[in-house]
Amino acid sequence: MGLKEDKQETCGTICLKYLLFTFNFLFWLAGGAVMAVGTWTIVEKSDYISLLSSKIYAVSAYILIMAGVIVMVTGVLGCCATFKEQRRLLRVYFVLLLCVFLLEILAGVLAYIYYQQLNEELKENLRETMVQKYHQPEQDHVTKAVDKLQQEFKCCGSNNSSDWADSVWIRSGDAQRRAVPDSCCKSPVIQLCGERDHPSNIYKVEGGCISKLGNFILNHLQIIGAVGVGIACVQIFGMFFTCCLYRSLKAEPY
Template identity: 85%
Template sequence: MGAPPYEEKETCGTVCLKYLLFTFNFLFWMAGGVVMAVGIWTLVEKSDYISLLSSATYAASAYILVLAGAIVMVTGVLGCCATFKEQRKLLRVYFVLLLCIFLLEILAGILAYIYYQQLNEELKQNLRETMVKKYKQPDEDHITKAVDKLQHEFKCCGSNSSSDWADSVWVRTTEAVSRKVPDSCCKTPTIGCGHRDHPSNIYKVEGGCITKLENFILEHLKIIGAVGVGIACVQIVGMVFTCCLYRSLKAEPY
C-alpha cells in the first residue's frame, strides 16, 4: 500500500524538474541570441578598429561568442526535446553540449581578461607604426578607412599627437598635396583642410588616438568578458537541473 504514494511523489518531482528545465532552456535560448548578437556586433560594427590591432585576441574573443551563441540556441531546442521526451540519451548529449558551451564562454572571458592586461602595450608598440607606414598606401585601404574613422569619431589626431603625421609615408608624397595631417583630423572635415596644423583647425587631444582607442576597446572587452562569464555561470544551473532530471528518470520504473 506504501508503493503508489512513493511513485506519485517521484512523478510529481519529475514533472516539476521537467518544467523548470523547460523554462531554463527557453531563457537559455534567448541568452544564446544575446551572446551571438554581442559577438556579431563586435565583428561587424567594430571591424575597422580590429584591423588596427596586431593581435587577433580581441577578434578571437568575439568569434568564440558567436560560435557559443549559435550552439546555445541549438542546444536550447535540443534541451526542450530531451526534457519532454524524457530520453536519457538526449539528456546526456544535452549535458555534454552545455559543458562545451560553458568551457567556450569561460575561454572567451579569459581571453578578454588577458588581452585587457596587454592592450596598452600593444597599442603603444603598433598603432603609431601602422598609421604612419600604412595610411593611404597601396592595398591598405582597410587601414586608411579605419584610421580616418578613428580620428573622426574619437576627435583625435595621430597615435600620440598630431606631430606623429610628420613621419608619415603618405605626408611625404605628392599625393598628400602638402597636407600636414589627414583631413579626418579636422574639426570640420573638408577636402584639403589638413593643410593647416593648428589647434583651431585640428584636434589636439592629450594622449592622442591611443588613449581614445584603448578606452573604447577596454569597455568592449568588459562587455565580452561579462557576457561570456555571466552566461557560463547561468549554465551551471541548467547542468544541475539536467543531472537531477536524469537521475529521476533513471530511478523511475518502466
C-alpha cells in the same frame, strides 16, 4: 506506501521538467544575446580590428558567435529532451551544455588576458601602423580604419597630431601639402583642410587616438568577458537540473 513514493517522485520529476524548460527558454534568449554581441564586434568594429596586431580581440568575438549558435541549438534540444523524457537526449544535451560552458569561459579568459596587454600593444603598434601604412598601396583597409577612428573619436595621430610629421604619406607629394589627414579636421568636408594643423581646425586630444581606442576596446572587452563568464555561470544551474532529471528518469531499455 509504494504508491505514495511513486507520486512524490512523479511530482519531483514534473517540477524538474518545468524548471529545465524555463531555463532552456531563457538560455535560448541568452544565446541570441551572446551571438549578437559577437556579431556586432566583428561587423561594426572590424575596421578597428585591422589596426591591432594581435588577433585575440577578434578570436574572442568569433568564440562568442560560435557559442551563441550552439546555445540556441542546445536550447531547442533541451526542450525536446525535457518533454520527451529521453535519457539519451539528456546526455547529448548535457555534453553540449558543457561544451558551451567551456567556450564561454575561454572567451572570458581571452578577453581578460588581452585586457591586460592591450595598452602595451597599442603603444607599440598603432603609431607605426598609422605612419607607415596610411594611404599606402594595398592598405586601403588601414586608411579607412584610421580615418574612421579619427573622426569617430575626435582625435588626431596615435599620441598627438605631431606624429603625422613622420608619416610616409605626409612626406610624399601625394599629401598635397597637408600637415595631417583631412580626417583630423573638425570640418573634414572642406577640401585640403589638413593643411592647417591649428587647434581651431583639427582635434587636439591629450593621449591621442591611443587613449581613445584603448578605452573603447577595454570597455568592449569587459562586455565580452562579462557576457561569456556570466552566462557560463548560469549554465551550472542548467547542468545541475539536467543531472537531477536524468537520475529521476528510469533507464531506457536496450
